[in-house]
Amino acid sequence: MANKKDNTALEKIVSLCKRRGFVYPSSEIYGGLAAIYDYGHYGTLLKNNIRDSWWKDMIQMRDDVVGLDSAIFMHPTTWVASGHVGGFNDPQIDCKVCKNRFRADHLLKSYDIEADKATLEEINKHLSELRAKKKLKCPNCGSTNLTDAKVFSLMVKSNIGSPTEEFTEENVVYLRPETCGGIYLEYKNTVDSLHKKLPFGIAQVGKAFRNEIVARQFIFRTREFEQMEMQYFLHPSMMKEKYEMWKELRWNWYLANGIPADKIKWYKHEKLAHYASEAYDILYDFKIFGDFDEVEGIHARGNWDLTQHAKFSGVDLNYTDDDGKKFVPHVMETSAGLNRMLLMFLDFAYSEEAVKDETRIVMKFPKHLAPIKIAIFPLLRNKPELVKKAKELYLKLAKNYMCEFDDNGNIGKRYRRQDEIGTPYCVTVDFDSLEKGDVTVRDRDTMEQVRVKIADLENFFQDKFSR
Amino acid sequence: MANKKDNTALEKIVSLCKRRGFVYPSSEIYGGLAAIYDYGHYGTLLKNNIRDSWWKDMIQMRDDVVGLDSAIFMHPTTWVASGHVGGFNDPQIDCKVCKNRFRADHLLKSYDIEADKATLEEINKHLSELRAKKKLKCPNCGSTNLTDAKVFSLMVKSNIGSPTEEFTEENVVYLRPETCGGIYLEYKNTVDSLHKKLPFGIAQVGKAFRNEIVARQFIFRTREFEQMEMQYFLHPSMMKEKYEMWKELRWNWYLANGIPADKIKWYKHEKLAHYASEAYDILYDFKIFGDFDEVEGIHARGNWDLTQHAKFSGVDLNYTDDDGKKFVPHVMETSAGLNRMLLMFLDFAYSEEAVKDETRIVMKFPKHLAPIKIAIFPLLRNKPELVKKAKELYLKLAKNYMCEFDDNGNIGKRYRRQDEIGTPYCVTVDFDSLEKGDVTVRDRDTMEQVRVKIADLENFFQDKFSR
Numbered sequence: 001m002a003n004k005k006d007n008t009a010l011e012k013i014v015s016l017c018k019r020r021g022f023v024y025p026s027s028e029i030y031g032g033l034a035a036i037y038d039y040g041h042y043g044t045l046l047k048n049n050i051r052d053s054w055w056k057d058m059i060q061m062r063d064d065v066v067g068l069d070s071a072i073f074m075h076p077t078t079w080v081a082s083g084h085v086g087g088f089n090d091p092q093i094d095c096k097v098c099k100n101r102f103r104a105d106h107l108l109k110s111y112d113i114e115a116d117k118a119t120l121e122e123i124n125k126h127l128s129e130l131r132a133k134k135k136l137k138c139p140n141c142g143s144t145n146l147t148d149a150k151v152f153s154l155m156v157k158s159n160i161g162s163p164t165e166e167f168t169e170e171n172v173v174y175l176r177p178e179t180c181g182g183i184y185l186e187y188k189n190t191v192d193s194l195h196k197k198l199p200f201g202i203a204q205v206g207k208a209f210r211n212e213i214v215a216r217q218f219i220f221r222t223r224e225f226e227q228m229e230m231q232y233f234l235h236p237s238m239m240k241e242k243y244e245m246w247k248e249l250r251w252n253w254y255l256a257n258g259i260p261a262d263k264i265k266w267y268k269h270e271k272l273a274h275y276a277s278e279a280y281d282i283l284y285d286f287k288i289f290g291d292f293d294e295v296e297g298i299h300a301r302g303n304w305d306l307t308q309h310a311k312f313s314g315v316d317l318n319y320t321d322d323d324g325k326k327f328v329p330h331v332m333e334t335s336a337g338l339n340r341m342l343l344m345f346l347d348f349a350y351s352e353e354a355v356k357d358e359t360r361i362v363m364k365f366p367k368h369l370a371p372i373k374i375a376i377f378p379l380l381r382n383k384p385e386l387v388k389k390a391k392e393l394y395l396k397l398a399k400n401y402m403c404e405f406d407d408n409g410n411i412g413k414r415y416r417r418q419d420e421i422g423t424p425y426c427v428t429v430d431f432d433s434l435e436k437g438d439v440t441v442r443d444r445d446t447m448e449q450v451r452v453k454i455a456d457l458e459n460f461f462q463d464k465f466s467r
Numbered sequence: 468m469a470n471k472k473d474n475t476a477l478e479k480i481v482s483l484c485k486r487r488g489f490v491y492p493s494s495e496i497y498g499g500l501a502a503i504y505d506y507g508h509y510g511t512l513l514k515n516n517i518r519d520s521w522w523k524d525m526i527q528m529r530d531d532v533v534g535l536d537s538a539i540f541m542h543p544t545t546w547v548a549s550g551h552v553g554g555f556n557d558p559q560i561d562c563k564v565c566k567n568r569f570r571a572d573h574l575l576k577s578y579d580i581e582a583d584k585a586t587l588e589e590i591n592k593h594l595s596e597l598r599a600k601k602k603l604k605c606p607n608c609g610s611t612n613l614t615d616a617k618v619f620s621l622m623v624k625s626n627i628g629s630p631t632e633e634f635t636e637e638n639v640v641y642l643r644p645e646t647c648g649g650i651y652l653e654y655k656n657t658v659d660s661l662h663k664k665l666p667f668g669i670a671q672v673g674k675a676f677r678n679e680i681v682a683r684q685f686i687f688r689t690r691e692f693e694q695m696e697m698q699y700f701l702h703p704s705m706m707k708e709k710y711e712m713w714k715e716l717r718w719n720w721y722l723a724n725g726i727p728a729d730k731i732k733w734y735k736h737e738k739l740a741h742y743a744s745e746a747y748d749i750l751y752d753f754k755i756f757g758d759f760d761e762v763e764g765i766h767a768r769g770n771w772d773l774t775q776h777a778k779f780s781g782v783d784l785n786y787t788d789d790d791g792k793k794f795v796p797h798v799m800e801t802s803a804g805l806n807r808m809l810l811m812f813l814d815f816a817y818s819e820e821a822v823k824d825e826t827r828i829v830m831k832f833p834k835h836l837a838p839i840k841i842a843i844f845p846l847l848r849n850k851p852e853l854v855k856k857a858k859e860l861y862l863k864l865a866k867n868y869m870c871e872f873d874d875n876g877n878i879g880k881r882y883r884r885q886d887e888i889g890t891p892y893c894v895t896v897d898f899d900s901l902e903k904g905d906v907t908v909r910d911r912d913t914m915e916q917v918r919v920k921i922a923d924l925e926n927f928f929q930d931k932f933s934r
Contacts, residue, residue, distance in 0.1 A: 021533075021660035027652055029780040030542035033640070034628055038653055041533035041661055044671070061865050063872040066488075066508035071691050072674065075497035101630060153632050158625045158642065160678060160690055161501055163568055165620050167634040173500070175625065185494055186505055193488035194508060195875060204511070207539065207674070211627060223627055224538050313496040398528050405530040408662060 010288035013346055014218055016361065017043065020420050022346070023219060035215030035223040037339075042421050045371035045402060047226075047342050050257075051205055053369065053467070054228050054336070057253055058203045065201035065230060066194055070182025072207060073160055078181050079174050081312035082305065084155060088177060091115075091123050092152035092213050097143035103213050104149035110139065117271055123149045156209040156223075175209040179227045180333060182206070184305045187233065187329075188317060198319060198329060199234035199242060205338065217289065219339045226338035233329035235321070236303075242332050243278055243300050250282065250298055250334055256467055258366030259284065259348060265292060275304030284344045295344055296336035303328040345369060349422055355447075363422030364445060368465050372423040373401040377414055379430040381407035390429040393439070393454065397427075401461065419444060424464065427457070477755035480813055481685055483828065484510065487887050489813070490686060502682030502690040504806075509888050512838035512869060514693075514809050517724075518672055520836065520934070521695050521803070524720055525670045532668035532697060533661055537649025539674060540627055545648050546641050548779035549772065551622060555644060558582075558590050559619035559680050564610035570680050571616035577606065584738055590616045623676040623690075642676040646694045647800060649673070651772045654700065654796075655784060665786060665796060666701035666709055672805065684756065686806045693805035700796040702788070703770070709799050710745055710767050717749065717765055717801055723934055725833030726751065726815060732759060742771030751811045762811050763803040770795040812836060816889055822914075830889030831912060835932045839890040840868040844881055846897040848874035857896040860906070860921065864894075868928065886911060891931065894924070 017023035021040035027033040039047055059067045079085045091104035104123050105115040113126050127149060130136040137144055155174050162171040176182065183202045190202055205228045212223050219225075234242055247266075254264050262285075269279035278300040283292035306328050310317040318326040349363040367373070376394040378386035387407060394405040404423070406414050411428060418426050428440040433454065441460065442449045452460050484490035488507035494500040506514055526534045546552045558571035571590050572582040580593050594616060597603040604611055622641050629638040643649065650669045657669055672695045679690050701709055714733075721731050729752075736746035745767040750759035773795050777784040785793040816830040834840070843861040845853035854874060861872040871890070873881050878895060885893050895907040900921070908927065909916045919927050 018656070019660055021657065024653060024656045024660075026538045026540070027542035027545065029652060029655060029776065029782040029784075030544050033538070033540060033542050036538045036540050036628075038538055038649060038656075039536040040653070040657065041535065044534040044536040047536065060869055061862075063861060063865075067511040068508065069506040069511040069514065071493045071500070071503045071505055073493070073500060073503050073691055075494035075500050077497050078494065156625055156627045157634055158623055160623045160642075160676060161503075162678070167624055167639075172634075175627075182505060185496060186491060186507070188496060189485070189491045189505075190488065190507065193486055193491075209627060211629070224540055309496060315496040317496075394530060395528075398530075402527055 009347075009350070010218065013288055013350055016350070016363075016420060017346070020417075022046065022421075035212055035221070037219050037222060042371040043342070046345065046365070046369060047338060049369045049371070050341055050345065051226075051228065051338060053257055054253070054338075055203075055205065057249075057256075058201075058228075058230055062201075064196075064199065065203050065232075066190065066196065068183060068186055068190070068202050068204040069206065070179070070186055070204060072176055072209075073158070073173055074176060074181055074185060076173055077312055078185060078309070079155065079177070081308040082181060082184075083308070084177055085153075085174075088154050089151040090154060090213050091118075091120055091149040093127070093149045094147045095138035095141060095143055096145040096147060098138060098141035100138065100140045101213050102139065106214075107139065111135065120149060120151055152211070152213055154210040154212065156211050177210050178208050178335070179204055179206045179229045180231055180305075180335065183229065183231045184309055187231075187306060188315065191319070198321070199232060199238055201230045201232040203228070203230035219343050220289075220293065222339060227335060228338050228341075229333065229335045232332040232334075233319070234332065235327065236330045239277065239300055239330055239332065243298070246332055246334055247280060247298055250296060254282065254284075257369065259344070263348065264295075267292075267294070273301075273304075275302040276300060277302060284347075286344070286347050287350075288343075288347050293340075295340050296334065299333045299335070301331040301333055303330045305331060360416070360419060362419040362444060365422040366467075367424045368467050370422045370424050370465075371402065372404045372418070372421060373425070373465055374461065375404045375406055375414070375418045375423045375426045377405075377411060377426060377428045378407050379411065379428055385434060386429050386431070389433060393427065393429060393457075397457070397461070400458075401465070415442065415447075425461070476814075476817070477685065480755055480817055483817070483830075483887060484813070487884075489513065489888075502679055502688070504686050504689060509838040510809070513812065513832070513836060514805060516836045516838070517808055517812065518693075518695065518805060520724055521720070521805075522670075522672065524716075524723075525668075525695075525697055529668075531663075531666065532670050532699075533657065533663065535650060535653055535657070535669050535671040536673065537646070537653055537671060539643055539676075540625070540640055541643060541648055541652060543640055544779055545652060545776070546622065546644070548775040549648060549651075550775070551644055552620075552641075555621050556618040557621060557680055558585075558587055558616040560594070560616045561614045562605035562607060562610055563612040563614065565605060565608035567605065567607045568680050569606065573681075574606065578602065587616060587618055619678070619680055621677040621679065623678050644677050645675050645802075646671055646673045646696045647698055647772075647802065650696065650698045651776050654698075654773060655782065658786065665788070666699060666705055668697045668699040670695070670697035686810050687756075687760065689806060695803045695805050695808075697801045699799040699801075700786070701799060702794065703797045706744065706767055706797055706799065710765070713799055713801055714747060714765055717763060721749065721751075724836065726811070730815065731762075734759075734761070740768075740771075742769040743767060744769060751814075753811070753814050754817075755810075755814050760807075762807050763801065766800045766802070768798045768800055770797045772798060827883070827886060829886040829911060832889040833934075834891045835934050837889045837891050837932075838869065839871045839885070839888060840892070840932055841928065842871045842873055842881070842885045842890045842893045844872075844878060844893060844895045845874050846878065846895055852901060853896050853898070856900060860894065860896060860924075864924070864928070867925075868932070882909065882914075892928070 022043035024038045025032050026036040026038050093104040108115040157172045159167045160173045267281040280298050281294045282296040284295045306317045319329050349365045353360045378390035397403045424444045426442045433439050438451045438453045441452050489510035491505045492499050493503040493505050560571040575582040624639045626634045627640045734748040747765050748761045749763040751762045773784045786796050816832045820827045845857035864870045891911045893909040905918045905920045908919050
């Protein structure tokens with residue numbers, strides 16, 4: 001039931017993001033750095049609010065989940081044990097003419113050949129067949145002069161801690177390709193220091209890095225990105241029950257954050273890794289892509305990760321239960337992308353409405369996630385008494401809410417700007433405010449205006465921004 | 468007026484950090500990764516609270532500062548323009564026997580030779596003289612077989628976005644050595660999208676990376692760390708006034724966050740970079756180091772950075788004022804280390820008190836920064852009615868405060884554990900609670916206990932955690 005792809009919608013959102021200060025292409029003055037983005041004032045605030053909403057539900061409100069902030073850099077053996085070194089690859093194909101690089105499986109998909117989980121041999125067989133039929137062409141320049149597919153590692157390498165400035169293979173330290181590696185490595189310290197009993201989870205928000213062959217889909221898939229992951233450790237006998245519990249909890253998180261049930265759906269993985277017993281993704285119906293795409297994965301992973309780390313480190317990662325029985329805990333993981341969740345909220349919030357002869361663009365963020373909660377305007381910027389009163393009000397409200405003071409241009413223009421950044425309420429201080437002590441409060445969604453006594457404002461806003 | 472160095476104090480804090488779940492050595496099961504640390508549950512919560520307290524004062528409460536979250540990776544020319552490529556080095560000296568590496572200037576300091584800003588030639592001259600006197604020895608193994616000093620770049624290199632898996636010098640992309648680079652690169656987008664007028668600031672919190680030659684001082688100096696930086700852009704005529712303003716604001720931030728004035732002091736830099744007009748650091752009196760050490764820098768940097776980026780990018784970074792005059796803004800920066808600020812609060816909070824025949828260890832964090840605000844206990848874990856009531860209370864309070872439910876061991880033991888993680892209040896549900904509806908609230912600092920009606924608890928805690 002996906003929407004039709006609306007390229008205009010994607011362009012409009014990318015454009016609004018830059019114009020209004022949500023998301024900028026990275027290093028733009030130097031010509032950019034592909035597949036990497038910077039978050040401007042409003043994008044950062046929105047992203048922080050999403051992060052905090054996740055953190056509150058996953059950690060603050062649960063006595064069975066604790067937080068962690070593990071480093072981006074880990075001992076290189078971590079990624080040998082996890083199978084990433086040697087195994088975390090995409091098939092790459094190069095055009096010898098225009099020098100562009102492509103994902104070979106994506107290229108095959110454009111010929112209606114499904115090669116998502118195919119081996120390199122299978123991919124090259126498909127490519128040979130296309131070549132024989134003279135069908136294989138570079139999607140960029142149309143040349144038939146393409147290389148065979150080869151494996152390309154997604155692991156980003158660094159020389160951190162290296163005793164020499166030269167970069168040598170024996171000194172490689174990887175940037176983590178996923179945050180959960182740090183959770184597995186700190187499983188033992190967490191149990192030892194916090195005395196948590198199974199089942200319990202460890203959750204964290206942090207950056208991860210992947211050398212994606214091609215940049216695409218704006219901030220949906222980038223080389224530097226943020227994950228929000230939780231690994232829930234348990235006895236295998238509890239897996240079924242807890243897997244269902246977390247599926248429900250995570251589904252409800254979307255609803256509680258304003259995403260309607262008909263905009264998300266489950267995708268069940270049929271092909272599972274050998275250690276996994278169940279894997280579902282939550283897909284969101286992106287209008288900018290015209291399709292449902294993954295925003296979160298919920299996976300029953302068995303005890304493979306801890307077993308591998310125990311084997312490679314030589315450290316005992318068994319849990320001892322109250323009866324003295326020892327076992328390596330199994331893991332139920334929830335893994336969400338913070339940047340693509342932000343993209344989901346941008347996609348969901350973007351609205352155009354005909355107002356008189358104009359089109360009003362309004363970002364209808366759920367109020368608790370809106371970057372700016374309240375904008376405060378003096379009716380006229382050249383009337384010091386209005387400006388003074390509005391500034392006072394701004395400073396008072398800013399103690400409890402992220403607010404913005406704006407005296408730039410006429411009120412209509414200010415409303416439009418606040419609509420485009422999704423501010424739920426605009427408060428205008430006018431001459432009556434000075435005499436009668438009330439202000440105009442304008443609602444983003446209904447555009448209705450009400451007069452509220454300044455003394456009653458804190459009350460008025462009291463529960464406007466709670467979920 | 469520094470305290471005497473208390474090695475025991477450092478050991479005690481490092482030990483408490485691991486034992487209680489504040490800070491763990493990174494990748495410990497694999498033998499560790501030097502100069503990199505992971506933050507456990509309480510360390511993460513404490514760090515987040517410090518970050519949020521900074522963010523609130525620097526961004527939420529100021530209409531002249533906006534937020535940013537720029538990527539760790541930037542176009543490599545960024546660091547050529549800034550002078551980091553080629554110029555961001557430390558002098559390294561190697562022991563040929565034990566293979567340890569040292570900072571040559573630190574080694575000279577142990578011979579009472581100040582070489583902090585010395586050139587490589589000056590350093591090697593000092594080393595030669597010591598060698599001639601047969602005084603030069605490896606601080607680790609005592610060998611006299613040391614190399615000459617050489618320059619070692621602190622820049623961490625990666626192969627992100629590289630078209631080949633091999634790491635070649637022409638494909639190097641650096642990890643940022645400081646967060647402010649991203650602020651300079653987004654100066655233009657910020658002005659264009661937010662229409663900010665000078666003076667205004669851009670602030671962000673994020674990770675930075677330096678290939679420090681040696682690890683030392685726990686989390687004070689690490690290879691992966693977090694900065695909280697703000698660049699305040701202004702016309703040079705305003706520098707003096709705004710510099711004084713920010714010096715005062717930043718000093719007061721420490722006081723507002725519970726650090727007494729006699730624990731911090733100013734350090735004025737006498738040797739300035741050619742583009743700088745003034746530079747002060749805020750030093751904190753670390754008892755674990757027995758000395759005042761830098762936690763924040765406040766620098767008048769001129770317009771050097773923006774001028775360099777304009778020159779290297781070819782993009783006009785002039786600001787046009789209301790009179791149409793163009794100029795490259797000057798910059799006033801505040802730069803604080805989040806990890807060392809956390810270390811400051813750990814150092815400050817750590818207390819030992821004689822209580823009866825025991826020593827009570829208590830982390831006296833300012834209440835608004837404490838990782839856990841309220842711990843909730845059922846008096847006995849084997850009485851379901853107490854556990855049920857305590858759980859209910861926990862879930863109610865957790866909506867507004869970071870709380871912890873604990874039914875492990877006797878009450879005395881639970882108090883000691885909460886003292887060690889710095890929890891301001893412990894609430895115990897006992898049999899009277901069931902009958903009379905009141906609970907015992909115990910204060911961390913005074914250890915006094917009061918009975919409070921459950922219905923009055925929200926009121927009781929209302930303004931206990933505001934600054």
